[in-house]
Amino acid sequence: MSATAIRFDGVTLGYGRRPAVHHLNGEIAASSLTAVVGPNGAGKSTLLKGIVGTLRPLEGHIRLIGASNVPVAYLPQAAEIDRSFPLSVYDLVAMGLWSRSGLFGGVGRKDRTKIEEALAAVGLIGFERRPISTLSGGQMQRALFARLLLQDSPVILLDEPFTAIDARTTADLLDLVRRWHAESRTVVAVLHDLDMVKRAFPKTLLIAREPVAWGETQDVLSAENLLKARRMVEAYDPHAHECHRSAA
Template sequence: MAAQLQFRDVTLGYDRHPAVHHLDGEVAPGALLAIVGPNGAGKSTLFRGIVGIVKPLAGTILTGDLDVREIAYLPQTLDIDRSFPISVFDFVGTGLWRQTGFFGGMGKDARDRIARALAAVGLSGFENRTIGTLSGGQMQRMLFARVLLQDARLIVLDEPFNAIDAKTSADLLALVQRWHAEQRTVLAALHDMDLVRAHFPETLLLARGEVAWGTTSEVLTAENLKEARRMCEAFDDSAAACAADEVPSRAA
């Protein structure tokens, strides 16, 4: 079976300062993959590379036969301008832009789909609220509703369960499991190792570069987690920009 996602010696970063070094690997169609690692490990940069926001400094990211409209991206809530005067209904409706176009209008079918997506995440009745009035959990439910509308084959979730209550986490995790059951490919950046061990069969442990990638039980060992922390702590953000084809040292 052809890979849904391939990384071929990928280096990603900003101003020639790599945040992810020389990543190689494949993600199978229908995979449920957790991306874990310390703060600053490069998880968000990797996701931005997958969806095309950040272009590789070197190497290639391949998405097989996927069209850009078949990739859904849920960013961290910190990346959302909550002061922007837009209603919950209209924000969720942006999930249809790739299908209807920016000026495609909002017909009855589209409005019904938005209403169903809001109901699926427990936000019926919030349609006319502005996004700045939402709690953290409500904000995350809204972002999931937008992903639902996109009906994507590849779903990329950046910290989807961060700083939300247990009920919201459980509800949104159920959606992730539903997508997995539908054979969609789901990647999620996560910090909660217990959640990863319980619900994600595959894990990539990242620390600017790959520490381990495979079955979750084999990746999340004490030794690997210690190595990931050491690699991130040893990284010097003030160092001169390195050549993209320079293999990073793991020496402290």
């Protein structure tokens, strides 16, 4: 069977002492293409932050397996970028080379070719010198996908990559996701469009704070499971007690 890329052992992630992801066990297989779905507030983004390592688990461990010096490539929800900063599209995309050039390394001719290829792959040729403030939402997302391409990471995490993106851009970017899958990279994407998940994502994790179902997409997205996920209580209990469930 295929190797494991990301392993969760009794993982609880949250803010303060409030869990947003509660007691998650399981693994994401290497080279798999997984969708993470669930209602708002279900802990989907939190889960990605935990995998990237910007949020430490309150309990349990998240392990990235397969020794690699290249860090996980992560596309957060778009709002976190300062669009008013005077930076060109070219420079934004070139940041993807960070893991190789680091703080001080130069950008050589080979790297420039790579940057141009990435821009071409997302259809942004001619946009190189444009300030990022002039990009539309879809063009910005294309630029960020170009940056992901350059990061050349074996593990790619996408947080709602197609929200508020038009059909053509979505189709183009989804092709890149398929290409990554074909290149045996491990891709995990938070999504809301269940039709797209059924069409393009073989594996699905349905989560509503606690994992509801995880496995083959057609099994996970059953009417019964979706109803269960929808029943998740969104508000937290102000008088919640300490959780004593065992971590494993």
